[in-house]
Amino acid sequence: MNRTRALTALALAGLAAAANSGxxxxxxxxxxxxxxxxxxxxxxxxxxxxxxxxxxxxDTPASVSLHATATLPAMVxxxxxxxxxxxxxxxxxxxxxxxxDSVEGSVGLEITAVxxxxxxxxxVTLKVPATPVPAEGELTLTASGEITEFTxxxxxxxxxxLGAPTLTLGADAVTCTLDADQDAALGNVVVLxxxxxxxxxxxxxxxxxxxxVGTMDAPDPNEFTLxxxxxxxxxxxxxxxxxxTIGPAxxxxxxxxxxxxxxxxxxxxxxxxxxxxxFLAYGFMPTSATLEMLPVDYQDSRNIFIEAFTDGITxxxxxxxxxxxxxxxxxxxxxxxxxxxxxATPISLDVTGPYDAFVGGTLKTxxxxxxxxxxxxxxxxxxxxxxxxxxxxxLTGLSSGPGNQALVNIQSFLPCDQEPDPTTxxxxxx
Amino acid sequence: xxxxxxxxxxxxxxxxxxxxVGLMLASGTASAVDVPYQTGTVSYNCxxxxxxxxxxAVTAAFNAPDTVPAGTAVTPAGxxxxxxxxxxxHALLNAANYDGVRGKADVPVTITNATxxxxxxxxxxxxxxxxxxxxxxxxxxxxxxxxxxxxxxLTPTAxxxxxxxxxxxITAPLEFHKKDGTWTPWSFTCNVxxxxxxxxxxxxxxxxx
Numbered sequence: 001m002n003r004t005r006a007l008t009a010l011a012l013a014g015l016a017a018a019a020n021s022g023x024x025x026x027x028x029x030x031x032x033x034x035x036x037x038x039x040x041x042x043x044x045x046x047x048x049x050x051x052x053x054x055x056x057x058x059d060t061p062a063s064v065s066l067h068a069t070a071t072l073p074a075m076v077x078x079x080x081x082x083x084x085x086x087x088x089x090x091x092x093x094x095x096x097x098x099x100x101d102s103v104e105g106s107v108g109l110e111i112t113a114v115x116x117x118x119x120x121x122x123x124v125t126l127k128v129p130a131t132p133v134p135a136e137g138e139l140t141l142t143a144s145g146e147i148t149e150f151t152x153x154x155x156x157x158x159x160x161x162l163g164a165p166t167l168t169l170g171a172d173a174v175t176c177t178l179d180a181d182q183d184a185a186l187g188n189v190v191v192l193x194x195x196x197x198x199x200x201x202x203x204x205x206x207x208x209x210x211x212x213v214g215t216m217d218a219p220d221p222n223e224f225t226l227x228x229x230x231x232x233x234x235x236x237x238x239x240x241x242x243x244x245t246i247g248p249a250x251x252x253x254x255x256x257x258x259x260x261x262x263x264x265x266x267x268x269x270x271x272x273x274x275x276x277x278x279f280l281a282y283g284f285m286p287t288s289a290t291l292e293m294l295p296v297d298y299q300d301s302r303n304i305f306i307e308a309f310t311d312g313i314t315x316x317x318x319x320x321x322x323x324x325x326x327x328x329x330x331x332x333x334x335x336x337x338x339x340x341x342x343x344a345t346p347i348s349l350d351v352t353g354p355y356d357a358f359v360g361g362t363l364k365t366x367x368x369x370x371x372x373x374x375x376x377x378x379x380x381x382x383x384x385x386x387x388x389x390x391x392x393x394x395l396t397g398l399s400s401g402p403g404n405q406a407l408v409n410i411q412s413f414l415p416c417d418q419e420p421d422p423t424t425x426x427x428x429x430x
Numbered sequence: 431x432x433x434x435x436x437x438x439x440x441x442x443x444x445x446x447x448x449x450x451v452g453l454m455l456a457s458g459t460a461s462a463v464d465v466p467y468q469t470g471t472v473s474y475n476c477x478x479x480x481x482x483x484x485x486x487a488v489t490a491a492f493n494a495p496d497t498v499p500a501g502t503a504v505t506p507a508g509x510x511x512x513x514x515x516x517x518x519x520h521a522l523l524n525a526a527n528y529d530g531v532r533g534k535a536d537v538p539v540t541i542t543n544a545t546x547x548x549x550x551x552x553x554x555x556x557x558x559x560x561x562x563x564x565x566x567x568x569x570x571x572x573x574x575x576x577x578x579x580x581x582x583x584l585t586p587t588a589x590x591x592x593x594x595x596x597x598x599x600i601t602a603p604l605e606f607h608k609k610d611g612t613w614t615p616w617s618f619t620c621n622v623x624x625x626x627x628x629x630x631x632x633x634x635x636x637x638x639x
Binding site: 221222224225226227256258259262263264310311312313356357358359412 | 480517527528608
């Protein structure tokens with residue numbers, strides 16, 4: 001392996017390590033680092049946008065730029081339609097692909113709602129008003145519409161992704177394909193669990209002249225649905241001196257339960273969307289990669305099950321997870337690490353700290369903790385790295401080892417449907 | 431996180447305040463005597479921290495003259511209320527290390543055959559109440575009018591009767607107490623349960639002569 005390759009591998013190792021720690025619970029972070037910035041500014045409805053490139057089958061195939069903007073609700077109750085409003089797609093076509101003085105018609109676009117393993121594609125038709133075709137230069141078309149077809153999603157985080165457009169601007173439809181290696185995610189919406197039925201106060205049934213008030217079925221009186229929990233933080237990789245911010249991400253389908261010893265257990269599933277990590281390898285070589293935090297059974301699932309135990313003051317959590325790296329670039333040059341470059345064994349992370357299941361808290365590794373398991377985590381070796389050249393041993397040698405730190409902030413995420421003013425609800429992370 | 435566990439407390443306080451809105455002051459009728467007016471148990475759903483909408487059982491009461499001449503302003507007095515959480519929520523709060531509440535509540539009321547037709551009793555006191563040691567079972571907090579409570583006067587418009595009722599939404603800036611002595615603020619908003627339909631009225635109605 002030559003020097004460039006070695007540097008590349010080192011950079012990747014740093015990325016992988018950083019990603020691993022971040023996934024674990026939220027980010028990496030050296031002890032004493034300030035807490036992560038708070039979530040995005042409050043907004044019940046939030047604007048999202050996405051830039052994509054596509055190649056369209058005009059008489060001469062041409063590259064088309066898309067800029068999509070839309071408004072999404074932060075949250076919707078389970079079973080209710082998710083309305084995508086103010087949906088506009090600007091398409092920039094190169095000169096000469098369309099003839100005539102003006103064009104009008106429509107743009108068909110497939111939008112897919114991804115909820116856990118369920119994918120619901122919907123093809124929407126956006127209207128393109130009459131638009132003059134310039135004699136010279138690019139042609140910009142604006143297609144717009146409203147979309148309300150997305151319904152009945154299961155509770156959890158729904159991610160909307162864009163598909164390739166089909167342009168109908170004349171007699172014939174022109175199909176397009178999205179260029180490779182693009183993140184087509186437009187935005188996320190949290191689908192809330194149905195309102196939970198709990199016993200009424202006082203006597204567990206209270207009555208008034210109209211009959212019984214408030215008494216409802218409760219499958220387990222000691223377990224409550226927990227509103228979505230927002231997780232964010234960072235992690236460090238000791239060997240590389242690398243640090244990365246991970247998240248934010250949601251813990252959904254969460255519950256809080258009174259344990260036999262009287263303490264609380266908050267548990268739920270966290271889906272960490274892939275994140276792009278960039279750092280300078282050796283302090284000078286720009287290196288980036290897509291990192292995913294995955295469950296141990298990552299080949300079958302994307303959700304990481306997390307449990308946090310708390311007595312109301314101090315909490316602790318243990319999680320096992322895998323880290324996978326892809327789409328690596330070193331100094332701008334793609335390096336094929338393969339499709340399954342993952343840690344050979346799960347990362348075993350133990351974090352502790354002030355944590356209240358109602359309002360949240362901060363769980364982290366702690367070098368000063370009397371229990372060794374909380375003093376940091378070990379980054380395992382890597383496997384399956386390198387499509388054309390075995391990179392796993394190098395990645396392992398450069399980054400794997402003990403003493404890495406992690407920190408995660410957890411806070412309850414208020415649902416919009418239960419707020420007097422939905423605009424006070426924060427937007428979910430994208 | 432800015433909103434915290436004060437939800438429970440707030441709900442309780444609110445209910446109490448509403449009840450108090452009644453009409454106590456009677457002026458005018460020499461023969462009038464103050465009597466209690468009270469609601470039954472009304473179920474509200476409140477935004478508890480982290481666990482979302484949960485039921486809160488509310489009662490409210492106030493004192494006012496037994497009769498009031500039309501056109502005579504009266505101001506309810508002795509406003510009190512209770513707010514109760516279920517044993518399950520009580521257990522959950524206890525496990526989360528919470529054991530008390532304090533704050534204020536704003537309770538809207540509606541009045542028939544009177545002006546104004548609606549008003550809000552503001553800043554009903556939810557005095558500091560610490561439920562320690564923990565005793566399993568439902569937990570009831572009390573609310574009561576104090577010197578800072580704003581109680582609107584009402585004026586019956588015609589002979590007959592006026593009926594006061596609790597409003598649909600009670601709000602309360604509360605604080606929840608932790609066993610370590612700290613307080614956590616929570617803006618409590620409670621909406622009356624709609625199924626089954628709740629009887630929000632105080633009883634009896636105010637006789638208007």
